[in-house]
Amino acid sequence: MKISNNITASNDEKFLLIAGPCVIESKEQVLETAEKLKEITNRHNIHLIFKSSFDKANRSSINSYRGPGLEQGLDMLQRVKDEYDLQVITDFHVPEQAERVAEVVDILQVPAFLSRQTDMLTAAGETGLPIHVKKGQFISAEGMDNVINKIESTGNDRIMLCERGAMFGYNNLVVDMRNLDIMKELNKPVVFDTTHSVQRPGARGESSGGDRRFAPTLARAALGTGVAGIFAEVHPDPPSAKCDSATQLPLDEFESHLKNWKAIDEVVKND
Template sequence: MKTMKVGNITIDSNIFTLIAGPCVIESETQVMEVASRMKDITGLLGIPFIFKSSFDKANRTSVSAFRGPGIHEGLRILKRVKDELGVPVVTDIHEPYQARIAAEVVDMLQIPAFLCRQTDLLTAAAETGLPVNIKKAQFLSAKDMKNVITKVEESGNEHILLCERGNTFGYNNLVVDMTSIIEMKKFGYPVVFDATHSVQKPGGNLTSTGGNREYVEHLAKAALAVGADLLFMEVHEDPDNAMSDGPNMVRLDEIEVMLKKLIKVYKAVHDFESISCSN
């Protein structure tokens, strides 16, 4: 697997790495609280941590849903996380012009699943030179990601991460095919498993997305067992009252216990692979 730097962190297949934060920036106070607490937890557990939150959620179910503070205010807040806490940051972009602006602050750009085939967006992200985390669309197979990868590579950037987040399975439901992780790893780039978006029920609450956070831990364990290199989780201090994606976000006060279990799975898998290779 190709290694790469995201801020001060090296992405390596032998190191459990977490991308986490609230779905959308709700307030500066909230972001600093969650980021600070997550830094403490991951520091205690000895795992690299990349903070994620969005300045805009352009694909909300309802036109009246909260989208975020916007690009300039959102990036100001993310810069504060980076400067004061020393934590690498990542955020979504939805339009090509946003890539260059966001790249002045963040350490990695993220392409939302619905937009992973948008050539202009991929090219703009690639041309910043930053690592690009590309979420596999809910309607694509793992093998279809080869064309997505090629667009970024041919734009001069091989700092690519691929993210599995489930596939559409009927109306308002997703299912995770764990073989997608295995297939995407064959491309030679790190594979991220998005454990919280994978339990979404898109549009399941009519004017908002539903979800079932009780499955997050189980799917994360399964993803690590088949070889996921990083985990992505959206975390919130009070998910039931969150402004976006509440039903599938992990509670901040429950994340430490969950991570301890997941680290054990990750270590067991890698220990087994080391034994197998030595034999």
């Protein structure tokens, strides 16, 4: 699937990276992370799509930080595009936002909790952009066929499917790696979200917990099956992050992980 003139998403070609902070906290945070991620990915010849959210509408607590909002957030993502010549992706939360967000981003993301919502999926499809759909924690891999059909009803078949774990009881996620192969059988590029997959939703009462130690391991396992991309949230100082502080990967350690991931991808795809 063609994303841009120089980026293709394919389960059979070298993997792409979707990475950035969970939520936009400041202009400085976003630009610093984008700059360093671009430097790292350029060194290793990996296609980067920068990700951050202008709003986290599904936070555990009413008091949790959500982000700068639609207009300020899109302004900052536009700066990332302009200053670093990067493709950008972000999520939207109500159908009415799709058209406005599509004016800035190169890929539109449908959040996991909203991945069955017909109006969300058709609004995304109608933008004509590539769509990255997070598989809901409550949906089977086979069930993503219905998601695809909803988007394709708009005439848009540029769809990536993202695995991010399934609920295992309360406050815990597990990853069934079989889902990656099952979703590949739907003839769409498959992305593995390695940081949300180690999340423990709502485990801290007013916020989610998790354990970032396992994120690099799960990414290696996913790449061993042959996937189109890895999604990873990365932060300059994860313990101070205003969202997903337990699962985001430290920016200063990220290059070592990326080198390992690239090596696995090359072996699996015989590059």
